[in-house]
Amino acid sequence: xxxxxxxxxxxxxxxxxxxxxxxxxxxxxxxxxxxxxxxxxxxxxxxxxxxxxxxxxxxxxxxxxxxxxxxxxxxxxxxxxxxxxxxxxxxxxxxxxxxxxxxxxxxxx
Amino acid sequence: xxxxxxxxxxxxxxxxxxxxxxxxxxxxxxxxxxxxxxxxxxxxxxxxxxxxxxxxxxxxxxxxxxxxxxxxxxxxxxxxxxxxxxxxxxxxxxxxxxxxxxxxxxxxxxxxxxxxxxxxxxxxxxxxxxxxxxxxxxxxxxxx
Numbered sequence: 001x002x003x004x005x006x007x008x009x010x011x012x013x014x015x016x017x018x019x020x021x022x023x024x025x026x027x028x029x030x031x032x033x034x035x036x037x038x039x040x041x042x043x044x045x046x047x048x049x050x051x052x053x054x055x056x057x058x059x060x061x062x063x064x065x066x067x068x069x070x071x072x073x074x075x076x077x078x079x080x081x082x083x084x085x086x087x088x089x090x091x092x093x094x095x096x097x098x099x100x101x102x103x104x105x106x107x108x109x
Numbered sequence: 110x111x112x113x114x115x116x117x118x119x120x121x122x123x124x125x126x127x128x129x130x131x132x133x134x135x136x137x138x139x140x141x142x143x144x145x146x147x148x149x150x151x152x153x154x155x156x157x158x159x160x161x162x163x164x165x166x167x168x169x170x171x172x173x174x175x176x177x178x179x180x181x182x183x184x185x186x187x188x189x190x191x192x193x194x195x196x197x198x199x200x201x202x203x204x205x206x207x208x209x210x211x212x213x214x215x216x217x218x219x220x221x222x223x224x225x226x227x228x229x230x231x232x233x234x235x236x237x238x239x240x241x242x243x244x245x246x247x248x249x250x251x252x253x
Contacts, residue, residue, distance in 0.1 A: 019126075022122050023123060052129075056154075062209075062214055069210075090225070091205055096208060
């Protein structure tokens, strides 16, 4: 999985591409921790090029959402691919995470 | 018809991408949908991760087997390990309706396996854990 970081308004966008599996998820955890430590409080996870997520990846997303919320910040998840949307749906994540059709909408949300 | 494929995996999470690639390559001749492949990869990652992370408590390297077989419009995978007896499918069902703060991730992997597979079955035989999963390919009546 590749992570590309960019800035959109006041949000930091992490564009995830490839597969968020059990091997890749610790990399994302570390990235989020670094952002939090540097004072970032709004993170958009752009999933438009993310083709696969396992429960290890869901754990990373959930942990990131909880940490940002606890820090007074916010997380959002944008442009889910059909495969990732299905896993979110089956896991009940569509109702606990903030989901947006695009990264731009998420950054403005 | 492709003969079954037997893979020997080490108890190391670095095996997950190799397993995913093997699933894709093995399934291809059976003309599955992309969703079929992703579902089988996901179910196998979840179950294999359980074996890797929790199966062996001694900290030593271990090998276990994954066998893929296909036919009659479905793909079957069997995971066989010699770790202590453990049935991951017997975990209590997770509550996927709790709010963010109360959400726990434990059990979600097995929940996904049960949702995405048509068959998920555990047995303990000859000192081995044997997990069998199966998914019908291109099934038109699938709810998700």
